[in-house]
Amino acid sequence: MPKRLLALLLVLPALAMILLFFIVPLAASIIGAFEVGDRFGLDNFAKSFDLYSSDMIFTLVIVAISTALIGIIAIAIGGYLTLGENPRAVAVLRWLYRWPMFIPFIVVGQVMRTFLAKNGLMNNVLISLGILTPLQTTGFLDWRGIVIAFVWKQTPFVTLLLAGAMASLDRSTIEAARNLGASRMRILIEIVLPQVAGTLLVGLILSFVTMMSVLSVPLMINAQSPTMLTADIAFRINAHGDYGVANALGMISLLLTAGVALIYLRHSVKERS
Amino acid sequence: MTARFDLWWLPRAVVLGLIAFIIFGPLTNLVLWTVAEKWYFPHMLPLEYGFSFWQRVFSSRGNAMSSLATSILIASLTVLVSLVLAIPAGYALSRLKLPFRGLILLAFLIPQAFPNLPVYVNIARFFYEIGLNGTITGVVLVHVTHGLVYAVWIATAAFAAVDVDLEEAARSIGAGPMRAFRDVTLPLAAPGLLASAIFVFLESLDEFTGSYFVGAPDVNTLPLLLYTAGAGGNYQIASITALLLLVPSIGFMLVVERFLRADVLSKVGH
Numbered sequence: 001m002p003k004r005l006l007a008l009l010l011v012l013p014a015l016a017m018i019l020l021f022f023i024v025p026l027a028a029s030i031i032g033a034f035e036v037g038d039r040f041g042l043d044n045f046a047k048s049f050d051l052y053s054s055d056m057i058f059t060l061v062i063v064a065i066s067t068a069l070i071g072i073i074a075i076a077i078g079g080y081l082t083l084g085e086n087p088r089a090v091a092v093l094r095w096l097y098r099w100p101m102f103i104p105f106i107v108v109g110q111v112m113r114t115f116l117a118k119n120g121l122m123n124n125v126l127i128s129l130g131i132l133t134p135l136q137t138t139g140f141l142d143w144r145g146i147v148i149a150f151v152w153k154q155t156p157f158v159t160l161l162l163a164g165a166m167a168s169l170d171r172s173t174i175e176a177a178r179n180l181g182a183s184r185m186r187i188l189i190e191i192v193l194p195q196v197a198g199t200l201l202v203g204l205i206l207s208f209v210t211m212m213s214v215l216s217v218p219l220m221i222n223a224q225s226p227t228m229l230t231a232d233i234a235f236r237i238n239a240h241g242d243y244g245v246a247n248a249l250g251m252i253s254l255l256l257t258a259g260v261a262l263i264y265l266r267h268s269v270k271e272r273s
Numbered sequence: 274m275t276a277r278f279d280l281w282w283l284p285r286a287v288v289l290g291l292i293a294f295i296i297f298g299p300l301t302n303l304v305l306w307t308v309a310e311k312w313y314f315p316h317m318l319p320l321e322y323g324f325s326f327w328q329r330v331f332s333s334r335g336n337a338m339s340s341l342a343t344s345i346l347i348a349s350l351t352v353l354v355s356l357v358l359a360i361p362a363g364y365a366l367s368r369l370k371l372p373f374r375g376l377i378l379l380a381f382l383i384p385q386a387f388p389n390l391p392v393y394v395n396i397a398r399f400f401y402e403i404g405l406n407g408t409i410t411g412v413v414l415v416h417v418t419h420g421l422v423y424a425v426w427i428a429t430a431a432f433a434a435v436d437v438d439l440e441e442a443a444r445s446i447g448a449g450p451m452r453a454f455r456d457v458t459l460p461l462a463a464p465g466l467l468a469s470a471i472f473v474f475l476e477s478l479d480e481f482t483g484s485y486f487v488g489a490p491d492v493n494t495l496p497l498l499l500y501t502a503g504a505g506g507n508y509q510i511a512s513i514t515a516l517l518l519l520v521p522s523i524g525f526m527l528v529v530e531r532f533l534r535a536d537v538l539s540k541v542g543h
Contacts, residue, residue: 250391
């Protein structure tokens with residue numbers, strides 16, 4: 001048997017799984033989005049825009065704000081881990097930041113639902129510190145709750161990638177800039193950041209796609225309107241058995257993500273070649 | 274010098290304390306809910322503590338034990354199937370000449386790189402027609418597809434980190450290809466494969482969306498139990514379930530670097 005054929009045979013079963021249980025249903029969802037009864041048409045999309053256009057904007061705004069915040073915080077933490085001068089503070093931060101990384105979204109949803117509620121621990125601590133009075137408290141269980149949950153869960157992942165890339169940089173340019181009297185902020189923005197921009201981009205895009213497809217967090221924190229498209233899709237299926245509109249909404253979220261995913265694929269193909 | 278040192282610890286302590294509160298505050302809240310018998314506004318801490326909800330969760334009539342068993346069964350089967358698929362694939366991707374190798378590697382990323390909710394909805398419809406909806410097999414198939422990227426990528430990296438010369442040495446003293454693989458390459462790649470198994474196990478244990486569409490209500494995993502308990506307003510049961518899911522995740526976070534050595538990690542995705 002030629003070696004190439006053997007290699008293909010070894011990979012084939014795993015590839016078949018992806019084809020059968022991801023690509024085929026993905027294609028079914030795209031075809032289903034155009035199915036109206038026995039014919040094809042754009043009715044599902046018309047209905048989707050009619051009912052859920054505010055949720056589309058809501059979804060995009062929430063995910064965009066979360067991605068931006070994740071990027072800023074990851075740069076701040078990664079920058080301190082790389083350029084921080086106090087080894088003890090760096091060690092503490094390194095130990096601290098990664099705790100939420102592997103916590104499942106469903107647990108994050110439950111944790112945040114209790115923590116951010118009007119009578120949650122966050123408000124209770126603020127009250128007992130005298131920062132708020134009981135009458136001033138408000139719950140954060142709306143779009144802010146979703147953003148907080150996303151940022152809390154995804155920042156460690158992006159930071160881990162970013163800090164890893166920063167740690168493997170050549171230290172000599174950093175030391176040279178420092179010897180010339182550049183501030184750490186300036187070193188971070190002008191020397192370190194441009195060199196790790198690719199890694200940051202990959203981390204942020206993966207986070208963006210992940211947040212676009214999380215169902216549990218919007219269901220648990222903010223299921224009433226306006227909500228995220230994932231919650232709408234689940235509602236269309238469970239309450240109406242309406243696969244047409246659900247698939248159309250799915251395709252809209254696919255298109256929103258596709259632009260971002262394309263950037264990623266181009267980047268990683270470029271890296272690979 | 275010492276004066277400056279002391280001064281700088283003030284902002285440092287404030288910022289680190291704030292980060293600690295942001296990270297551990299919500300987790301503390303969860304733990305408090307698991308032992309709160311009575312807790313209402315505006316009390317900062319529960320009024321009564323106790324383990325009555327733990328008893329209820331773990332009683333023979335409670336469904337947490339059966340959910341836990343179902344979750345562990347599904348996760349174990351997912352690991353088994355993933356490794357059976359990923360070990361040959363990883364070996365081929367790291368050692369043999371493959372056309373379109375980069376594209377094949379990327380193909381395993383597809384389930385992570387697209388929003389998967391529309392896919393699960395349509396898998397559920399398809400499984401319903403062929404009688405796989407609401408079965409363990411159906412849920413395992415969905416979890417394997419989603420976890421394959423970890424299994425294949427880490428297995429590829431693990432085999433790539435094993436020195437080819439060792440395998441060739443075994444071959445030159447007369448071992449067949451299967452024997453050389455089983456006795457030399459596989460044991461050396463084992464730590465990396467173990468790491469990928471843990472990744473896949475956790476991914477399956479924590480998976481909600483696919484189980485929600487394909488498994489519920491017949492296959493009741495821990496995340497589904499957590500969701501229904503929380504939706505019913507039973508925060509104690511939901512928090513106890515959440516804690517059960519939290520412990521393996523955090524445990525893994527603390528030991529992951531011991532399993533994934535730097536030489537394997539640096540080869541992931543290449």
